[in-house]
Amino acid sequence: MPLRDLPVQLRNFIIYIIVLVRLITQRSFRSFQGEPLPQTRVTSRPSIPSMLGMTNLSQYRTAIINDRWVIANIISSMIGGLLYGYSLSFVGGLITMKTFVHAISPEWFEASEKAKTTNFCPYIDTPMALLSVIIPFSLMLGVVVATTVHRTWRPQVLIVLGLIIILCGVSMVWALPKTVGAIIALCLIGFGNGMIREVIPIYYIQKGPEHFSTLIENTYNFANALGPPASLVVYYCILRYSSDKKWIVAFKVIGVFALLLFVFVLISLKSVQEREIIESDRPFRDIVGRYKRTSIFVVSYGLIPQLIGFAPLAFYAPLVFESLGLRDREPILASMVAAFCVFGFTILVTFLLIPFLGRRKVLICSCLVMSAQAALSKLLHSQKRHPDKPGNVVAIVIMLVTCAGYAGFSGFHGWTRHGAPKQIDRVMRATTNVMSLKLMVSLAAIAPFIICAFAKSTFIIGCVVCILYIVVVYVFVYD
Numbered sequence: 001m002p003l004r005d006l007p008v009q010l011r012n013f014i015i016y017i018i019v020l021v022r023l024i025t026q027r028s029f030r031s032f033q034g035e036p037l038p039q040t041r042v043t044s045r046p047s048i049p050s051m052l053g054m055t056n057l058s059q060y061r062t063a064i065i066n067d068r069w070v071i072a073n074i075i076s077s078m079i080g081g082l083l084y085g086y087s088l089s090f091v092g093g094l095i096t097m098k099t100f101v102h103a104i105s106p107e108w109f110e111a112s113e114k115a116k117t118t119n120f121c122p123y124i125d126t127p128m129a130l131l132s133v134i135i136p137f138s139l140m141l142g143v144v145v146a147t148t149v150h151r152t153w154r155p156q157v158l159i160v161l162g163l164i165i166i167l168c169g170v171s172m173v174w175a176l177p178k179t180v181g182a183i184i185a186l187c188l189i190g191f192g193n194g195m196i197r198e199v200i201p202i203y204y205i206q207k208g209p210e211h212f213s214t215l216i217e218n219t220y221n222f223a224n225a226l227g228p229p230a231s232l233v234v235y236y237c238i239l240r241y242s243s244d245k246k247w248i249v250a251f252k253v254i255g256v257f258a259l260l261l262f263v264f265v266l267i268s269l270k271s272v273q274e275r276e277i278i279e280s281d282r283p284f285r286d287i288v289g290r291y292k293r294t295s296i297f298v299v300s301y302g303l304i305p306q307l308i309g310f311a312p313l314a315f316y317a318p319l320v321f322e323s324l325g326l327r328d329r330e331p332i333l334a335s336m337v338a339a340f341c342v343f344g345f346t347i348l349v350t351f352l353l354i355p356f357l358g359r360r361k362v363l364i365c366s367c368l369v370m371s372a373q374a375a376l377s378k379l380l381h382s383q384k385r386h387p388d389k390p391g392n393v394v395a396i397v398i399m400l401v402t403c404a405g406y407a408g409f410s411g412f413h414g415w416t417r418h419g420a421p422k423q424i425d426r427v428m429r430a431t432t433n434v435m436s437l438k439l440m441v442s443l444a445a446i447a448p449f450i451i452c453a454f455a456k457s458t459f460i461i462g463c464v465v466c467i468l469y470i471v472v473v474y475v476f477v478y479d
Contacts, residue, residue: 085227
């Protein structure tokens with residue numbers, strides 16, 4: 001099919017990717033032509049209310065009293081972010097629950113049990129590896145669809161449609177708790193979340209008073225960061241206290257979140273008055289070419305943390321838990337501690353360190369800290385035969401710190417678009433999401449198979465990536 005016959009948004013998206021590939025493959029980053037990014041340095045320390053999108057507290061209180069729909073928007077944004085951060089981590093955790101795996105396929109369950117070993121190299125469980133890919137893959141499809149049709153379909157329609165798809169997935173688990181039904185349900189839940197993830201920020205940020213857009217966006221992102229630790233808490237409670245049908249209870253909880261979001265969305269959509277969104281009539285290729293540095297930086301900003309962060313977690317987390325002698329429910333508790341550390345560090349970096357120190361310093365320091373984890377490879381390997389060795393504590397502490405570094409490294413969307421023009425803001429967000437999710441899908445599929453091949457060199461590879469990213473940060477980041 002010729003490119004000109006594709007829908008306008010899909011064609012623009014493909015052109016954007018082609019332009020980025022051509023720019024990245026150029027011989028030197030510094031040889032770019034076109035206007036540079038505006039130099040916007042931090043001249044004074046902002047107050048906490050201004051970081052949160054409030055010009056002052058009295059204005060914030062007055063607006064809440066006078067504009068009741070703002071409350072509904074903030075609550076809807078909070079639930080929307082929590083739903084996305086919650087279900088992605090939570091449904092992924094369900095795959096590790098024996099009752100859920102056995103319900104999907106008894107044959108997969110038996111193969112998984114037989115494949116387990118106590119070696120350093122984790123067992124390779126092909127069905128479970130492929131099953132874990134379903135959620136990020138369906139999320140990516142949902143993001144692509146929402147990105148393609150958001151101009152022709154009203155945001156309200158896409159939000160409600162995403163919620164209906166999620167509820168259909170939850171209902172299918174209740175009705176058909178077997179292999180085909182469970183797999184389709186995971187696809188539907190992921191697809192609906194992908195649509196919501198792409199549309200909710202655009203809708204709630206681009207509507208209403210200008211001075212509340214940052215507050216609503218930060219509320220959404222705060223809830224999104226809180227989602228994984230909240231999901232682990234609920235996961236532990238279900239695993240600890242519920243009946244044998246734990247996985248059915250889990251999907252009921254997801255359904256409750258979807259229903260709450262549905263109610264608050266309907267309340268807020270009814271009273272929102274749309275602001276005019278200014279879109280440029282300039283050719284899409286000219287916009288991307290003019291702001292090359294911004295485009296490449298945002299894409300790399302979303303990709304590199306995924307590459308650095310997810311690989312060591314997938315490779316070494318089981319080994320750390322095993323070296324500490326953790327069994328049964330204890331790994332869940334350790335994961336909860338790690339998740340809350342990540343959440344706290346993310347908030348600290350996003351709202352305090354970056355506004356005060358600037359992104360360039362924070363990102364380079366994060367790269368240097370993560371490069372220091374090369375010593376962790378030898379440390380972890382030495383724990384296999386000595387489970388009571390004091391070094392285990394050091395290993396788990398280093399792992400938690402580096403996990404927190406990954407979260408602070410990627411940050412929130414609001415800071416990554418600093419200085420970017422509105423004409424490409426939307427496309428950069430979508431591109432970052434799609435490419436990051438695509439990498440997550442690939443990594444989830446191949447991680448169990450490449451750990452034995454890389455073994456001790458895994459962290460060395462991570463350090464090399466850190467060094468390369470330092471160069472990208474130094475060239476393209478402007479505070």
